[in-house]
Amino acid sequence: MDVLVVVPGIELLEQWHRAIRRTLPDVPVGRRGGGHSDNFEGKRILVSTVHSAISTSAPQPSGPALLVADEVHRYGAVTFSKLLTDRFPERIGLTATFERSDDGVERFLLPYFRTVVEGCSYERGHADGILAPVNVMLVAVPFDPIEAVEYQEYDELARKLRGDLIEKFGCAGEPFGEFMRDVQLLGGGDGADRSTWVARKYLHAFSKRRSLLAECRGKREVLRGLGVVLKETGRALAFSETRESSRAAAEVLLEEGVLAAPFTSDLSRSDRTRLLNEFKSGTLTALVAPKVLDEGVDVPEADVGIILASSKSRRQMIQRMGRIIRPKSDGRPASFLVMYAENSSEDPANGAHGTFLEQLTGIASQVVTVSAEDAPGLLREWMNSARSDDKVEPAAFGAPVVEQPAQSSTSVEEVAAIAQRLIEEEVPEEAVVAGTENAEISEILLNVGVKGSVDDFDTVLSCLSILEPRQVSVLVMRYGLGGQQPKRQAEIGARLGLSSSQVGRIERSAIAHLGDTVAGQLLSDVMARMESV
The missing domain is CATH 3.40.50.300 (P-loop containing nucleotide triphosphate hydrolases)
Structure with missing residues (x-):
């Protein structure tokens, strides 16, 4: 039986590949994603990133196979749930916390995996x-006094606007992930519409409150x-x-x-x-x-x-x-x-x-x-x-392996x-988000800029509404989201009165912020839709 191991990102792809080769040296194992393009030909086990596993060109096992879904809570997203097919009669999901901020566990994961093995808790480990x-x-x-005043101001504003968005404009109250998805969609609407204005104001207050706590x-x-x-x-x-x-x-x-x-x-x-x-x-x-x-x-x-x-x-x-x-x-x-x-x-x-x-x-x-x-x-x-x-006591049989x-x-x-x-130091332009999961966000923006539909552009622009205006300007020009050709950082800097390194920092910060929020999931949905067309 073939085995497909699916992981969220490149770091885990490499960890799984190393661990399998070390544990099962005689079993051929391949990788897909992160620059690797192996398939099931000559491989009993294939370790793949989830983005590679759900693409239209993803290799499929020749017969019934085992699916190992690492960090399985990730795959309750609409896009990633495409992974959960009947091709895998044997299936196991691994996660420290089987929960999401939306309804993905109940909607996709529980019906597919069916049985939850409880008991692997910190209390039991202790x-x-x-x-x-x-x-x-x-x-x-x-x-400090200034921070306290600013925090109270943004906190009160965010609480009031959250109530308005739920009661007046139909945003979901719970779970919070669904609320944020609704707010981001509203924020991408016509700027003259009051609901869009309220959504954008909420996202700004939410971001400022978060920054005050972090910094x-x-x-x-x-x-x-x-x-x-x-x-x-x-x-x-x-x-x-x-x-x-x-x-x-x-x-x-x-x-x-x-x-x-x-x-x-x-x-x-x-x-x-x-x-x-x-x-x-x-x-x-x-x-x-x-x-x-x-x-x-x-x-x-x-x-x-x-x-x-x-x-x-x-x-x-x-x-x-x-x-x-x-x-x-x-x-x-x-x-x-x-x-x-x-x-x-x-x-x-x-x-x-x-x-x-x-x-x-x-x-x-x-x-x-x-x-x-x-x-x-x-x-x-x-x-x-x-x-x-x-x-230092002698290690007991079955004791955990400790690091040397x-x-x-x-x-x-x-x-x-x-x-x-x-x-x-600034990160060089060519190194922007390279080798990280944020590279996926960068790739999605570039693809939408080159060949996205009107609906794709609308979704992307709604996601950008959570960013600061200067971040939006940089991403629109950098990835051709305004209908023009993508521009280099130096060109953008000349237009905005910034250095290339400043533009690079703004770009990286914006992409990282998108990847940290529900917007990243929406952008992944856009990419999956484009690949299926």
């Missing part, structure tokens, strides 16, 4: 001894205070919400003597690989990343997890937990610091974190709420206690130079 003990610190961070200056100051402790600990992962806040946080840690680097979606594949290798070896102390580390990236174990911006997505927070609570070679506990802006949507007092905190506190040895000033001292206490309690340090041939000075470059 009870079975295959996870590290966990200490959890909740760190309350105040807004809260108080969080960076707490991180600065943690720097002296992080220099003495093992590896740390910090999770942010935006690429800009990732770069800013990495810069703060570097200033405090912590060898840290941003790990963002616009890195070249070589830089991504090098950073992960240096992090695994221990030369690089900390990685700061937005959603690019949440899923699909093979990240080495870390001792400390710092959440700079919380997420309302239970799935995303569970993915982040899994990066930190892997078992340590000496049995020491993991430490989690969750920063939240006081009196905001992140504040647990306002119901934030809900299910996520229940997942984490359910297995935590201790949960403590502290002020920003007390956080560094408590982390030092935890780490010193972990070191004094270090006792890798060797690095790169000096600390060289790694520091790389980190500084990634914070300061």
Whole structure:
């Protein structure tokens, strides 16, 4: 029986291919996607990205086959559900969280896979001894006076407009993903229509509120205070919400003597690989990343997890937990610091974190709420206690495999130079989103600009409504979405009074934002429709 393994992106494509070859060295295995074009001829197992698997040219097994759908929650999208055919009588889906913000689980996934195997939870992993003990610190961070006023203004506006969009203009109230889809469609309408105006105003307020939480200056100051402790600990992962806040946080840690680097979606594949290798070896102390580390990236174990911006997505927070609570070679506990802006949507007092905190506190040895000033001292206490309690016991039969340090041939000075470059330098034009899942968004925009129908253009323009006006202008010219030929960054810069590097940064930021939202799913639907014509 042939086997098709489907994954969301290139990182997982390579991980699965390596793992299968290592585990089943005598079984021929191929890849499709990410520059590979293997098929089932001469291959028993084919690992494919989902975009390649649903294309009209996708190879099909010659007979009944097994489908392995990794990160199966992704395939509840309308476009990706094309993967779920009767060609695969044997089928299994893998995910840490079987849920979506829309109705895709009930509409597509449950009818196809039918049976859900429950019980693979963090509680069970903790009870079975295959996870590290966990200490959890909740760190309350105040807004500065200006941030507080701005946050209250945008929060009140977003709440009011959300109510108007639901009650007056027919947007779905729940789930939130369906609401955002409706809002984006309204936002792409005729600018003279009141519903379009309200939708665009809501999206602007929503984006501003999100940026204030992500870039809260108080969080960076707490991180600065943690720097002296992080220099003495093992590896740390910090999770942010935006690429800009990732770069800013990495810069703060570097200033405090912590060898840290941003790990963002616009890195070249070589830089991504090098950073992960240096992090695994221990030369690089900390990685700061937005959603690019949440899923699909093979990240080495870390001792400390710092959440700079919380997420309302239970799935995303569970993915982040899994990066930190892997078992340590000496049995020491993991430490989690969750920063939240006081009196905001992140504040647990306002119901934030809900299910996520229940997942984490359910297995935590201790949960403590502290002020920003007390956080560094408590982390030092935890780490010193972990070191004094270090006792390496013989591994029991069936115990989890723990990671061993890798060797690095790169000096600390060289790694520091790389980190500084990634914070300061522009990404070359030819490297824009190359080798990342955002390349899919770029490809979709280019295809629509070249051969899209009127309906395709309407959908794309509605998706662009969530962006800032300058971002929209850059994408329209860059990808020929206004009916003209696509333009180079230098040409766009000349028109807008910007340098080529500034245009490149705006383009990358806009594409990354599209990929982080429901707009990315809508654009994938456009691409699938174009391929089927």
